[in-house]
Amino acid sequence: xxxxxxxxxxxxxxxxxxxxxxxxxxxxxxxxxxxxxxxxxxxxxxxxxxxxxxxxxxxxxxxxxxxxxxxxxxxxxxxxxxxxxxxxxxxxxxxxxxxxxxxxxxxxxxxxxxxxxxxxxxxxxxxxxxxxxxxxxxxxxxxxxxxxxxxxxxxxxxxxxxxxxxxxxxxxxxxxxxxxxxxxxxxxxxxxxxxxxxxxxxxxxxxxxxxxxxxxxxxxxxxxxxxxxxxxxxxxxxxxxxxxxxxxxxxxxxxxxxxxxxxxxxxxxxxxxxxx
Numbered sequence: 456x457x458x459x460x461x462x463x464x465x466x467x468x469x470x471x472x473x474x475x476x477x478x479x480x481x482x483x484x485x486x487x488x489x490x491x492x493x494x495x496x497x498x499x500x501x502x503x504x505x506x507x508x509x510x511x512x513x514x515x516x517x518x519x520x521x522x523x524x525x526x527x528x529x530x531x532x533x534x535x536x537x538x539x540x541x542x543x544x545x546x547x548x549x550x551x552x553x554x555x556x557x558x559x560x561x562x563x564x565x566x567x568x569x570x571x572x573x574x575x576x577x578x579x580x581x582x583x584x585x586x587x588x589x590x591x592x593x594x595x596x597x598x599x600x601x602x603x604x605x606x607x608x609x610x611x612x613x614x615x616x617x618x619x620x621x622x623x624x625x626x627x628x629x630x631x632x633x634x635x636x637x638x639x640x641x642x643x644x645x646x647x648x649x650x651x652x653x654x655x656x657x658x659x660x661x662x663x664x665x666x667x668x669x670x671x672x673x674x675x676x677x678x679x680x681x682x683x684x685x686x687x688x689x690x691x692x693x694x695x696x697x698x699x700x701x702x703x704x705x706x707x708x709x710x711x712x713x714x715x716x717x718x719x720x721x722x723x724x725x726x727x728x729x730x731x
Contacts, residue, residue, distance in 0.1 A: 460544065462560065462696035463553070463660050464571040466579045469546055477539055478502035478573075479547040481511075481556045485635065485686075497584035499548065499577065503537040504588075507689070510534075511558050520715030521635075521687035522558075524601055530562065531598035538592040541568065548573035548580075552658035554650050554690040561692035561708065566599045572696065575659040607682040607707040609716060612642050618675055619645040620706070622685040622694040623713065630726030635686065638717040640724040642684070646673040650685070650693040663701045670698065681706035687714040 469476060480502045482490035494504040505511065510533025512522035524530075539545060545563055547556035553572040563570035573579055612619050621628050621641050628647040630640035641647070648669055655661050661669075675681060678698040685691040688710035695706050716722055 460569050460571050462564070462571055462700045463574040464546060465574045466581065469573065472544070476544045476546050477537075479537070479539075479545050479556075479559060480504045480549070481507060481547050481559050482549045482551075483507040483555050483689075493550070495586060495588075497586055499580050500582070500585050500587075501589050502548075503539070505533065505537055505547070505559055507555070507558060511562060512687075515687075515714070517718050518715070520711035520718075522689060522710070522714075524562070524688070524710050527566075527598040527600055531596045534596040535594045538589070538594045539596055540594040541596055543594070544569040544571075546571050546573050548576045550577045552576050552651065552654040553660075554654075554693045557650075557692035557696050558689045561695060564696075565602050565605050572693075575657055578658050605705065605707055607709040609709070609711060609719060609722070611707075612645075612682055612684065612709050612716070613722060615644060617680055617682045617707070619709075620673070620675060620681055620683045620691075620694055621645045621647045621713075622650040622683055622691045623647075624649050624651065627686075627713075628727065630724075633713075633717075636713050636717040638724050640717075640726040641713070642716055643723050643725040645684075645725070646675065648673050648675065648694060650690045650697070653693070653697050660697065660700070666697055666701045667703070670703065676703075678704040678706040682709050683707070684709035684712040684716075687712045 480494045480498045482493045513525045515521045547559045549555040556572050560570045628641045633639040683691040683694040
C-alpha cells in the first residue's frame with residue numbers, strides 16, 4: 456500500500472483498497488450496552504467484530520484498572536479468530552468518532568502491524584449497513600509482548616517527569632462528576648486535552664492545524680515525554696494516535712488510567728472545581 460499508513464484514513468482510501476484491508480467493528484459502550492448486538496443489527500459489509508472486553512483487555516482489578524491490556528496470546532487468539540493475520544492492514548471503526556476503535560488500532564500499531572481508524576467512523580460509510588456476517592476464517596497472527604517503551608505506569612504519571620495528558624471530558628477532569636470511578640478529579644499536574652474535542656460534529660478528525668492547536672493550548676508541543684490516560688486506557692489511545700497523525704511523534708499510554716489511579720487511596724487527587 457505504498458508509504459507507511461497514517462493512524463486515520465478516510466472512506467475513499469478504504470474503497471480504493473477494498474480487498475486488501477480488513478474492516479473491524481469495535482463498538483463498545485461504557486454503560487454496558489452490547490457492542491456485539493449493535494454489530495449484529497447492522498455493520499459495514501465484510502466487517503468483523505472485535506469484542507473489547509474479550510480480546511482487547513483482561514478482567515478488571517483494583518490494582519490494574521478497568522481495562523488492562525490482555526495477555527499477548529489472548530490478543531493474538533482474538534485476531535486469529537477474527538480472520539486477521541500478521542500481514543493484514545486493519546481499519547477499525549465504531550460509532551463514536553473512533554475513540555473506541557483507537558484501542559485496537561493502538562494495540563496493532565504498537566506491535567508493528569498496519570492499522571488505522573476509519574475517519575468519521577460508521578457515519579463515513581456511504582452505503583447501506585448489513586446484518587450478514589462474513590464467512591468465518593482463521594488468521595495467522597503471532598503473539599508479541601507489549602512494547603515497554605510505549606507504556607507507562609502509575610508511578611510515572613506521579614513523578615513529574617512527564618507531561619501527563621488526560622483524554623477525558625472536561626467535567627470529569629475538573630471533578631464535577633464521575634459516573635464510574637470512586638474519586639472525581641485528575642492526576643495532579645495533568646493537562647486536559649479531551650479526545651472528543653479533536654473531532655468535528657460529523658465524527659471526523661478536525662483539521663490537523665486545529666488538532667495541534669488543541670494540544671498547544673494545553674502546553675503540549677510534541678508527543679515526546681508525554682503520557683496519555685483516560686478512564687481505562689481506551690480513549691487515551693485516540694489522543695496518542697491523533698498526535699502521531701499530525702506529526703507530533705509518539706507518546707506513552709497509561710493503561711490503568713483513572714480507574715486505577717482513583718482507587719489508589721495513597722495517591723493525591725486534583726480538582727479544578729472546588730469540592731461542594
